Amino acid sequence: MTLTLRGITKSYGSLRANDGVDLDVAAGELHGLLGENGAGKSTLMKVLSGFVRADAGEVAIDGRVLSMASPRDAIGAGIGMLHQDPLVFGPFTVLDNFLLASPGGARLDRARGREQLEDAAQRYGFTFDPDAVARTLTVGERQQLEIARLLWLGARLLIFDEPTTGISADQRDKLFDILRRLAADGLMVIFVSHKLEEIEQLCERVTIMRGGRVAGREDMPVPPERLVELMFGEILVIPDRPPATLGPTVLNVRDAGFSDRVEVTDVSIDVAEAEVLGLAGLEGSGQRTFLRGCAGLIAADRGSILVDGTDVTKRSYRAFRDAGVHLLPAGRLEEGLVPGLTIAEHFELVSANRSFFVDWGAADSSARERIASDSIKGTTASTLESLSGGNQQRLLLAMLPSHVRVLLMEHPTRGLDIESAAWVWAQLLERRTNGTGIVFASADLDELLRYSDRIAVFFEGRIIEVVAAAATDSEALGHLIGGRRK
Amino acid sequence: MSRAQRPAWLGSASTAIVSVGIAFGVAVLLLLLVDAPPLEALRLLWDGSFGTVAKLSDTLMTWIPLVLAAAGLIVTFQAGLWNIGAEGQIVAGAIGATWIARSLGGPSAVVITATFVAGAVAGALYALVPGYLRSRFEVHEIFSGVALNFLAGALAVYLIIGPWGRAGTASTSGTDPIREGAWLPTLGAQRISLVAIVAAVVAIVAVAVLMGGTRYGLRVKAVGRSTASARLMGISPQRYTLSAFAIGGGLAGVAGSVQVTGFHHKLVPSISGGYGFLAVLVVLLAGFRIVWIAPIALFFAAIQVGSTQLSLRLSIDSSLAGVITGVLVLSILLVGGWRSRRSLALAARRPVVE
Numbered sequence: 001m002t003l004t005l006r007g008i009t010k011s012y013g014s015l016r017a018n019d020g021v022d023l024d025v026a027a028g029e030l031h032g033l034l035g036e037n038g039a040g041k042s043t044l045m046k047v048l049s050g051f052v053r054a055d056a057g058e059v060a061i062d063g064r065v066l067s068m069a070s071p072r073d074a075i076g077a078g079i080g081m082l083h084q085d086p087l088v089f090g091p092f093t094v095l096d097n098f099l100l101a102s103p104g105g106a107r108l109d110r111a112r113g114r115e116q117l118e119d120a121a122q123r124y125g126f127t128f129d130p131d132a133v134a135r136t137l138t139v140g141e142r143q144q145l146e147i148a149r150l151l152w153l154g155a156r157l158l159i160f161d162e163p164t165t166g167i168s169a170d171q172r173d174k175l176f177d178i179l180r181r182l183a184a185d186g187l188m189v190i191f192v193s194h195k196l197e198e199i200e201q202l203c204e205r206v207t208i209m210r211g212g213r214v215a216g217r218e219d220m221p222v223p224p225e226r227l228v229e230l231m232f233g234e235i236l237v238i239p240d241r242p243p244a245t246l247g248p249t250v251l252n253v254r255d256a257g258f259s260d261r262v263e264v265t266d267v268s269i270d271v272a273e274a275e276v277l278g279l280a281g282l283e284g285s286g287q288r289t290f291l292r293g294c295a296g297l298i299a300a301d302r303g304s305i306l307v308d309g310t311d312v313t314k315r316s317y318r319a320f321r322d323a324g325v326h327l328l329p330a331g332r333l334e335e336g337l338v339p340g341l342t343i344a345e346h347f348e349l350v351s352a353n354r355s356f357f358v359d360w361g362a363a364d365s366s367a368r369e370r371i372a373s374d375s376i377k378g379t380t381a382s383t384l385e386s387l388s389g390g391n392q393q394r395l396l397l398a399m400l401p402s403h404v405r406v407l408l409m410e411h412p413t414r415g416l417d418i419e420s421a422a423w424v425w426a427q428l429l430e431r432r433t434n435g436t437g438i439v440f441a442s443a444d445l446d447e448l449l450r451y452s453d454r455i456a457v458f459f460e461g462r463i464i465e466v467v468a469a470a471a472t473d474s475e476a477l478g479h480l481i482g483g484r485r486k
Numbered sequence: 487m488s489r490a491q492r493p494a495w496l497g498s499a500s501t502a503i504v505s506v507g508i509a510f511g512v513a514v515l516l517l518l519l520v521d522a523p524p525l526e527a528l529r530l531l532w533d534g535s536f537g538t539v540a541k542l543s544d545t546l547m548t549w550i551p552l553v554l555a556a557a558g559l560i561v562t563f564q565a566g567l568w569n570i571g572a573e574g575q576i577v578a579g580a581i582g583a584t585w586i587a588r589s590l591g592g593p594s595a596v597v598i599t600a601t602f603v604a605g606a607v608a609g610a611l612y613a614l615v616p617g618y619l620r621s622r623f624e625v626h627e628i629f630s631g632v633a634l635n636f637l638a639g640a641l642a643v644y645l646i647i648g649p650w651g652r653a654g655t656a657s658t659s660g661t662d663p664i665r666e667g668a669w670l671p672t673l674g675a676q677r678i679s680l681v682a683i684v685a686a687v688v689a690i691v692a693v694a695v696l697m698g699g700t701r702y703g704l705r706v707k708a709v710g711r712s713t714a715s716a717r718l719m720g721i722s723p724q725r726y727t728l729s730a731f732a733i734g735g736g737l738a739g740v741a742g743s744v745q746v747t748g749f750h751h752k753l754v755p756s757i758s759g760g761y762g763f764l765a766v767l768v769v770l771l772a773g774f775r776i777v778w779i780a781p782i783a784l785f786f787a788a789i790q791v792g793s794t795q796l797s798l799r800l801s802i803d804s805s806l807a808g809v810i811t812g813v814l815v816l817s818i819l820l821v822g823g824w825r826s827r828r829s830l831a832l833a834a835r836r837p838v839v840e
Binding site: 297317318321327329333334335336337338339340341345348349350353354355356357358360399 | 699700701702704705707708711712714715716717718719720721722
């Protein structure tokens with residue numbers, strides 16, 4: 001069995017998401033589809049799985065051209081797609097979920113279903129219990145259930161669209177093991193990702209997409225530089241962190257405790273001018289509470305917070321802002337920007353101008369300047385919803401006042417494409433050279449190690465270790481995050 | 487003009503035309519069912535609201551409180567507040583104006599100005615109650631609004647049969663008329679008052695400027711659309727919640743004072759006339775945009791006033807006005823819902839890349 005895609009073209013309005021894409025996959029092959037966000041990978045896979053109809057081009061299996069009008073046609077031809085977030089019915093057992101997809105008539109043959117499921121589980125190393133309630137499954141196990149279901153429906157080609165999003169390293173290794181077994185069994189596997197290391201680790205061949213076209217095809221292994229070049233068109237140079245000249249302390253937290261959903265106790269830390277402090281830790285270990293406490297949104301139960309030597313412990317959020325402390329939260333749409341308002345209105349909301357009447361003419365032209373200088377893709381009249389995540393983050397950063405003493409951030413680049421993430425950090429590092437102390441929480445160890453001067457590791461509401469970023473690596477950091485001290 | 491964001495279908499001209507068509511279609515059907523000639527009924531409806539100068543003046547006197555209350559509601563709705571307490575705020579304003587008219591003597595201009603101020607202050611204070619409950623204790627304004635509407639009505643009845651009652655009779659038909667010095671001057675022999683029209687027009691223009699051209703209006707909209715974001719920007723949601731309630735209640739209170747000084751010339755139990763609820767519908771149909779308030783309110787007022795003709799001439803119950811209004815609202819929601827579903831379906835066929 002072989003899969004052949006020829007000249008797949010799909011436009012959304014003026015945007016060519018796919019432009020004459022060819023793809024070949026052979027039986028038993030683990031084929032990687034690599035590309036940046038927006039390269040056209042998902043569109044191509046939606047065409048292949050029948051969710052989207054191509055404007056032009058054809059899909060053929062073993063040389064026979066398929067008519068693909070719906071996902072049903074695709075699965076009928078043996079093509080199955082796993083979604084980024086597998087759908088399961090939470091209150092049902094694994095077996096019932098499996099049977100929901102069962103081919104055949106009205107009679108539900110539980111015994112046969114169980115047999116099928118256990119058979120697949122043994123063959124590919126699935127770890128779930130057929131009688132467990134689906135709600136209790138990990139994301140990885142839900143994926144296994146979905147695979148079992150697709151196999152039962154007769155899938156011979158399985159598409160995995162960014163399957164490692166939101167799963168742990170252990171689950172990822174397990175998933176990769178399953179994918180290898182599927183390929184060894186003669187199935188075709190297409191693995192879609194924008195993560196180089198995953199493609200390197202798993203795939204035998206890779207097709208690289210850029211701007212809706214195929215930028216290249218390679219047999220693995222290939223030097224990573226080559227893949228990066230194909231992905232981005234040029235070698236991406238990761239700028240070295242400019243050496244920091246740390247100034248006096250801007251933020252001084254002493255024995256502070258904050259009560260929120262996650263309680264934080266006995267935190268003491270200093271942040272110097274131009275310093276970048278990374279906050280590491282599992283989600284819910286207190287980083288969020290700590291950042292909110294430092295921003296003045298949650299009052300400290302005990303201890304003290306000093307900004308530039310001035311005690312602001314019991315002061316209002318407003319007083320923290322006046323002292324130069326600003327928080328950029330993770331949920332840009334929920335607590336940062338205002339849905340329904342335009343870019344110009346956003347800039348006007350945080351404008352230093354205090355006049356009662358708004359001069360919309362002047363507001364419009366100053367917003368236009370900011371849009372150009374901060375390279376936001378949009379117009380002054382664009383509403384927030386019409387902006388991409390990257391551009392929303394740019395807007396949020398552009399709305400900060402020019403003079404910030406302490407900048408607190410949660411996941412500054414989460415969900416952003418590489419270009420926007422690089423832009424965000426370029427902005428942050430520039431602010432740092434102007435003396436801003438930066439504190440940021442991130443789940444991305446590379447980001448923490450690359451940009452921090454020091455990293456504070458949170459565990460169960462406390463800082464258990466503060467390490468110099470230059471003196472540690474992701475492995476050591478990973479141990480600390482799990483609560484294991486050196 | 488207001489730069490309000492709203493569901494795309496609300497306030498759009500084609501939605502309005504189709505919905506009005508449906509509403510009249512249903513009305514015609516109902517008329518045929520009760521063996522009334524539909525064309526004749528529509529003609530009576532038109533004549534009853536715009537046919538003579540007297541009818542037109544009655545329609546405008548209904549239009550004025552509707553516009554005043556609706557303009558105020560624009561501010562509270564833009565602040566994200568479901569202020570359905572306008573009814574009670576109108577009553578509060580009427581009580582305040584009656585109190586001034588009963589107790590203050592002196593030149594007519596002074597007394598009338600004082601009744602306007604008293605109406606606005608009483609309405610604003612009454613609206614601050616749900617505002618305070620909301621911002622301090624997170625009590626939803628719909629529930630407090632309903633309760634306060636009942637309380638205001640009860641207070642009016644108490645005043646009418648109690649302290650402000652007619653000497654010797656305990657009647658719920660109303661207080662003694664206020665003295666003529668407190669009556670709004672009318673145009674000739676008509677009921678219409680130029681002062682009241684000016685008040686309504688000023689309210690529309692003021693709210694339009696406030697919401698579209700001032701920093702205050704922009705912040706109200708920010709709080710209404712995302713309280714958390716506004717708070718992080720250093721905007722105090724409490725402040726804008728309370729002030730939006732005060733402005734909305736103030737304008738409803740002015741509507742109440744006009745009801746007393748320009749229409750009933752006394753306090754009656756049903757002084758608010760249901761205009762507080764009708765104004766919510768006006769604002770909803772206007773898609774929270776001030777430009778549409780005047781024409782929609784005029785349409786509602788015409789149906790209210792014109793339908794009284796129907797009962798006189800065709801012996802059809804004047805509740806037809808309520809039926810047409812209700813069907814109109816439902817058909818606008820229906821047409822709008824259908825349109826947004828269609829645009830959603832179109833969007834689904836046009837998925838976002840990656």
